[in-house]
Amino acid sequence: MQKRVFDGSVDYIQVMDENGNIDAALAPSDINDQKIIELYKLMSFARALDAKALSLQRQGRAVTYAPLVGQEAEQVGSAYAMGKDDYFVPNFRQHAVFMVRGFPLDIGLLYWRGFEEGVLPKGFKSLAVCVPVATQMPHAAGLAYAMKFKKTGAAVVAYVGDGGTSEGDFYEAINFAGVTKVPLVAIIENNQWAISVPRNQQSAAPTLAQKAIAAGIQGVQVDGNDVIGVYKVVKDALEKARTTNTPTVIEVLTYRMSLHTTADDPTKYRPDKEVELWKPRDPIARVRKYLVKKGLWDEKKEQEMADAQLKQIDDAVEKAEKFTPDPRTIFEHVYSFIPQTLQDEYDAAVAANFWQPKQQEQE
Amino acid sequence: MLTNMVGAINNALDLIMKENKNAVLLGEDVGKDGGVFRVTDGLLDKYGPERVLDTPLAESMIIGTALGMSAGGMLPIPEIQFAGFMLLSFSQIANHVARYRARTRSAVELPMIIRTPVSGGVRTLEHHSDSPEALYSHIGGLIVVEPSTPYDAKGLLIKASHMKDPVVFLEPTKLYRLFKQEVPDNAYEVEIGKANVIQKGDDMTIVTWGTMVPVVKNAVQKKGANAEVIDLRTINPLDEQTILDSAKKTGRVIIVHEAPLSFGPGAEIAARIAEKAIFELDAPVMRVASASFPYPFPGYEQYYIPNEQKVMEAIEKIMSE
Numbered sequence: 171m172q173k174r175v176f177d178g179s180v181d182y183i184q185v186m187d188e189n190g191n192i193d194a195a196l197a198p199s200d201i202n203d204q205k206i207i208e209l210y211k212l213m214s215f216a217r218a219l220d221a222k223a224l225s226l227q228r229q230g231r232a233v234t235y236a237p238l239v240g241q242e243a244e245q246v247g248s249a250y251a252m253g254k255d256d257y258f259v260p261n262f263r264q265h266a267v268f269m270v271r272g273f274p275l276d277i278g279l280l281y282w283r284g285f286e287e288g289v290l291p292k293g294f295k296s297l298a299v300c301v302p303v304a305t306q307m308p309h310a311a312g313l314a315y316a317m318k319f320k321k322t323g324a325a326v327v328a329y330v331g332d333g334g335t336s337e338g339d340f341y342e343a344i345n346f347a348g349v350t351k352v353p354l355v356a357i358i359e360n361n362q363w364a365i366s367v368p369r370n371q372q373s374a375a376p377t378l379a380q381k382a383i384a385a386g387i388q389g390v391q392v393d394g395n396d397v398i399g400v401y402k403v404v405k406d407a408l409e410k411a412r413t414t415n416t417p418t419v420i421e422v423l424t425y426r427m428s429l430h431t432t433a434d435d436p437t438k439y440r441p442d443k444e445v446e447l448w449k450p451r452d453p454i455a456r457v458r459k460y461l462v463k464k465g466l467w468d469e470k471k472e473q474e475m476a477d478a479q480l481k482q483i484d485d486a487v488e489k490a491e492k493f494t495p496d497p498r499t500i501f502e503h504v505y506s507f508i509p510q511t512l513q514d515e516y517d518a519a520v521a522a523n524f525w526q527p528k529q530q531e532q533e
Numbered sequence: 534m535l536t537n538m539v540g541a542i543n544n545a546l547d548l549i550m551k552e553n554k555n556a557v558l559l560g561e562d563v564g565k566d567g568g569v570f571r572v573t574d575g576l577l578d579k580y581g582p583e584r585v586l587d588t589p590l591a592e593s594m595i596i597g598t599a600l601g602m603s604a605g606g607m608l609p610i611p612e613i614q615f616a617g618f619m620l621l622s623f624s625q626i627a628n629h630v631a632r633y634r635a636r637t638r639s640a641v642e643l644p645m646i647i648r649t650p651v652s653g654g655v656r657t658l659e660h661h662s663d664s665p666e667a668l669y670s671h672i673g674g675l676i677v678v679e680p681s682t683p684y685d686a687k688g689l690l691i692k693a694s695h696m697k698d699p700v701v702f703l704e705p706t707k708l709y710r711l712f713k714q715e716v717p718d719n720a721y722e723v724e725i726g727k728a729n730v731i732q733k734g735d736d737m738t739i740v741t742w743g744t745m746v747p748v749v750k751n752a753v754q755k756k757g758a759n760a761e762v763i764d765l766r767t768i769n770p771l772d773e774q775t776i777l778d779s780a781k782k783t784g785r786v787i788i789v790h791e792a793p794l795s796f797g798p799g800a801e802i803a804a805r806i807a808e809k810a811i812f813e814l815d816a817p818v819m820r821v822a823s824a825s826f827p828y829p830f831p832g833y834e835q836y837y838i839p840n841e842q843k844v845m846e847a848i849e850k851i852m853s854e
Binding site: 298302309320502 | 555583586589593596598600603604606607624625628629635636638642673674676698726771773
């Protein structure tokens with residue numbers, strides 16, 4: 171006997187195309203022009219902040235930085251879709267998500283200056299930036315379990331890259347979410363490159379969204395440069411997660427227009443013509459086309475917005491650069507108490523005054 | 534109640550689950566099967582599948598989801614079926630569980646108890662007999678506990694459930710059912726970070742823990758040695774003071790552990806004694822430990838693990854120095 175025991179499929183969704191035309195049948199009912207202007211401003215802010223952070227790194231005023239340029243739509247759109255009680259779980263490139271969710275800019279900049287103080291203000295509804303690829307995914311699944319267990323009514327949005335879907339932790343996490351039925355929305359930011367390895371070398375699967383099928387949950391693909399499309403898909407998935415404890419995997423198709431991090435040179439492995447191909451698909455340009463067409467946006471408004479945003483960013487940078495670290499504090503957050511053996515190391519460090527640069531070293 | 538270590542831990546878990554409504558057990562076969570050693574027996578019936586989770590078979594996920602649960606305000610108590618399999622979750626433990634408080638400047642605290650059976654001597658398959666206490670202690674940020682009696686197992690586990698820190702709770706398989714002991718029915722705490730001087734003595738100090746505690750006790754008794762025996766109970770943070778006080782009093786120290794000799798926990802203890810008490814010693818510090826290679830198959834384990842004979846020889850040798 172032979173019979174088909176499973177059929178699976180993945181839908182692709184785009185609401186606003188590259189020319190700023192909206193597919194009315196798919197447009198979410200709660201999106202109006204005022205909200206589109208807001209989304210436009212948030213994406214523009216994200217791009218300006220990203221450029222600033224990159225320039226700070228180039229001037230030696232920040233440590234290694236992971237630029238997000240090109241990915242504004244998927245980050246802003248997904249963050250905009252979250253409810254106030256929802257959590258998100260980042261990897262290391264979700265600066266725009268943090269920004270939209272109200273993370274204080276100056277504190278965020280401290281992370282990129284190399285200080286733990288920039289990771290997470292108490293009570294902020296996210297987990298910490300996570301550098302080892304995909305290891306944040308089980309955290310997100312467990313956090314979603316807690317949301318359900320404690321009957322909070324909230325859901326969890328997790329971010330992982332295309333390369334991250336090759337990691338065991340990615341599958342282990344969505345598999346757990348499928349089995350335990352928790353309110354998890356896992357977003358695969360498919361920006362086509364994991365440092366120097368292209369998407370087609372990560373997996374022979376035609377979509378990354380279909381990896382959800384192996385975990386028994388639904389996977390969907392969306393134009394990641396379409397802020398309205400991303401908003402719609404994430405909002406629907408969150409609604410389903412909150413009301414029916416159904417997890418979803420969302421693959422957002424986007425492109426890393428710039429570097430993996432500032433320690434990287436993509437010209438070594440990536441053809442310029444591929445980057446050129448993605449330029450017309452820019453997430454911000456298509457919304458501007460829409461707004462201009464409708465007479466809702468012009469050069470003057472653009473300039474006013476850019477000036478105001480730059481001022482806000484510069485103020486945050488100024489504040490962040492005033493921060494003075496106290497090396498004593500690194501001993502204080504290892505445990506909930508300071509064990510005697512660690513106290514001895516602390517005391518020895520204080521006695522030797524090891525954090526005061528010696529005079530000769532300064533010269 | 535009169536109980537072995539399995540019963541004491543089961544009872545402690547029961548009391549923790551009763552006291553803390555956000556406490557959950559998760560792991561492979563911890564539900565219906567009650568764990569492969571029956572440590573969680575009966576708890577699924579009592580607390581239901583939301584609080585006693587038979588998870589999919591994935592150790593990294595077990596610890597990673599436990600982290601998320603803890604960050605979400607729960608008290609996860611994951612069980613890793615064997616110490617060897619725990620290495621599949623080492624990335625989660627070392628990169629995340631151990632560092633989360635420091636990384637977030639205590640904005641996120643991770644109360645959690647990671648339980649796993651450790652050490653050998655019970656003729657099981659490969660990867661079921663490792664003694665990884667040095668691995669987990671070396672990372673920092675984790676509390677590492679290893680009881681040697683039913684009484685300590687229950688008290689340390691209950692204490693761990695009241696802490697705001699992740700605790701790696703190592704349970705010596707060999708001692709699970711080796712003997713029974715009278716243990717109070719109610720909840721009580723055994724201090725974490727405090728070693729137990731289980732026998733006073735003047736001629737030498739023997740520092741040990743886990744499976745080696747009964748081995749040392751028997752060797753001391755057979756030799757009629759006037760030895761002070763310290764059961765560490767907590768590997769990290771180390772109760773340095775109790776060790777140094779005893780070393781200074783007796784002038785001779787033997788460290789006995791089942792983990793391999795080289796780069797083992799004995800090296801850390803010996804180094805601290807050398808730094809802080811060397812001029813009060815009458816003999817070099819001695820270490821008795823398993824050989825410096827991975828745990829052999831069960832047919833050879835008796836030649837690998839330190840036995841009473843080896844400890845008795847060390848006692849003789851250190852007294853002749």
